[in-house]
Every structure is written in structure tokens, then in C-alpha cells.
Amino acid sequence: MIVGLPKEIKNNENRVALTPGGVTELVKNGHTVYVQATAGNGSGFSDEEYKSAGATILPTIEEVYAIAEMIVKVKEPIESEYKLIKPNQLVFTYFHFASHEPLTKAMVASNAVCLAYETVEKKDRSLPLLVPMSEVAGRMAIQKGANYLEKPLGGRGILLGGVAGVAPAKVLVLGGGIVGTEAAKMAAGLGADVTIMDISLPRLRYLSDILPANVKTVMSNSYNIAQAIKSSNLIVGAVLIPGAKAPHLITRAMLKDMQPGTVLVDVAVDQGGCIETCKPTTHENPTFVIDGVVHYCVANMPGAVPYTSTLALTNATLPYVLKLANQGWLTACQKDEELRKGLNVINGNIVYKPVADAFNMAYSPVENYL
């Protein structure tokens, strides 16, 4: 198969979807790999390393899209890329369709096959291609939150761990999945007073077992959230309903119940955010303030730590990339239930129900195309 690796063009997105090691594996399996010049620079991989691994370097993004049967990317295509995507081309990347109607419509119109990292799902319902970046973003959420709690950056001016004789900051984590667990661990490690909420009682039992004593587990419901936000200094949004638009657990009206200088880090922003007032921001301009509350809503947080994130992401994606290249998407998805769950759009049809539901668009079950 002809595989194309474009350079990411989202703001400050420094990850790349294949390492030179990944190219070596594809070439060993008989595939041809085209890499856009400087695609790996942000992650510390030079064109020379990709060439040594057996790739051909192409100068422009247009050439990569034009030649490839499968495009392997990190972030969702942005507007300038829409027109480059061809009918029947396989695009394997994060899409987060349910939060982005124009992207959904453009991909339907492209007649391409869109396989989304974030909905590839194992039998145990875990999301193997989301997990590594959720681990990164969960940990980063506390780094960022601690930073924005500083007074000069708009925060209340409180140190997460406090000091002897002074109480630590209160951290509220909404959602106890991968992002939430990593955030709670980091906040607890810094000495904060942490509360983590989830709707799953088995999950809360597990978290209560594994997390340290300065993390309390509390059932997520609107009453408990309304109480907790009044005294929280840092709130991390980390809920997910796979493939769907995130529910708004904190509404616009609730901001007035928060203390001025509270910091919100809505990691779930890529699925539309679980805080109503969150709108996607960039690493260049990451925050805005509403009612004295600092909002951090960067949709590609791991892009800022590419030396960690590219390796963590490609460790997880490469086996799936190889399977798709070796068998083609149709056979691979017929045989492999995990990959099949990743199919969101096939040749103009939305085959992932939560995406169709998000925009009242037509849904057609994936089985119709396999």
C-alpha cells in the first residue's frame, strides 16, 4: 500500500503520526511510504532519518495527499486539507467528529474512508488509541492548572500543595477515566486536596482503592457538582461518552457560584467540552476569562510535548497502521472488531451513530459496507 505522512498544521501541533521506526516496519512489510518534508522535525526526527528508514520525502502536503492510498495523521484535517482528501482514500487520525459539523460534512462530501483513532475500541470498552494521549493530557492538565492559578496569569494566587500551616488548593476532577485518573494522581502528588467524580460506581470503587488518601471519590450528579464547584480552585473536565458530544456538567449560570480566579481546564473540549462556556483554544492563545473564571481549553494539549507524545501515540497506533496497510481497510475491519469501531465515515455515509445523532444527519450501520 502507498502510505502518506503529512506534516501536522494545527496550531503548535508538533506530533507526527509515524516515527522512522514505524516507517521501517511498513517498508519491511512491502509498503511504500511518502513523508512530507520536515514532518518529523517538531518531534525530533529529521528527513534524513525517514529517508534512511526507506521513506521518500515529498516537498509539499499536496503531493503527499495526491499519491497516498492511506493517510496517517495525528489531528483532524483542518479546512485547508479538506480539498486534498480523495474519494476512497483511507484517513487514519483523530477526528472528534461530534464536536465539528463542518469537518463531518466535508468528510462525507470527500467520499473518503475515515477511521478515527478515538473510537477504535477493545472488547473491554477501552479506547487503545485514545489512552496514551489521555495519559499525557491528564498529567498536563495539572501542570497547566497549577500555572494558571498563579495571580499574574489570572488565577486566585494559590499554590496547589499549600505549605506548612496553610491549606492546599482544592482540585475537582469531573470524570474518572484515563484523563481524570492521571490528573488526580498528579494533583495528589503535589499535595492538593482532590475530589474525583464519575457516574460509574465500579470505577469509583477502583479509584478509591488505587488513589492516595488525599483524593476523595464522589458520585457525579448535578447536586454534588453544584456543591463542589463553590470551593474548588482548579476544575478539570475529563468526561467522555465515546464518539459523542460531551454533556455540559457545568453551565454558564454556574460560573457565578465559583470563586474569582478559579481555573477550568476542560480536557474534554475535543468532544465539545463538559463546561458550557469552553470553546476550543490554541497553545498560542490558550485561555480566556468569563466572570473572573480562567478557562483553558486547548484541544491538542499533547502537541506541546511531542517528544513524549509522538512516541506514546505511535507505540499504540503502529500495530493498527500495519494491519490496515497489510490487509486494506475493508478486510482489516471485517476481521478486526476493534478497528471496525473506528470507522466513522465510509464513502459519503456516516456509520458511527453518535456522530450522525450530533448533527441530525443520516446514519447507516457499518455492517452495510463490510
Ligand SMILES: NC(=O)C1=CN([C@@H]2O[C@H](COP(=O)(O)OP(=O)(O)OC[C@H]3O[C@@H](n4cnc5c(N)ncnc54)[C@H](O)[C@@H]3O)[C@@H](O)[C@H]2O)C=CC1
Ligand atoms: N484536549 C486534549 O488535548 C485531549 C483531550 N482528550 C479528551 O479527554 C476526554 C476524556 O478522555 P478519557 O479520559 O480517555 O476517557 P475515558 O473514557 O477513559 O473516561 C471518561 C470517564 O467519564 C465518565 N463519565 C461519563 N459521563 C460522566 C458524567 N456525567 N459525570 C462524570 N463522569 C462521567 C465515564 O464513566 C468515564 O470513566 C475525551 O473527550 C478525550 O478525547 C484526550 C486527550 C487529549
Ligand SMILES: CC(=O)C(=O)O
Ligand atoms: C486526543 C486528542 O485530541 C489529542 O491527542 O490531541
Ligand SMILES: [Mg+2]
Ligand atoms: Mg461545549
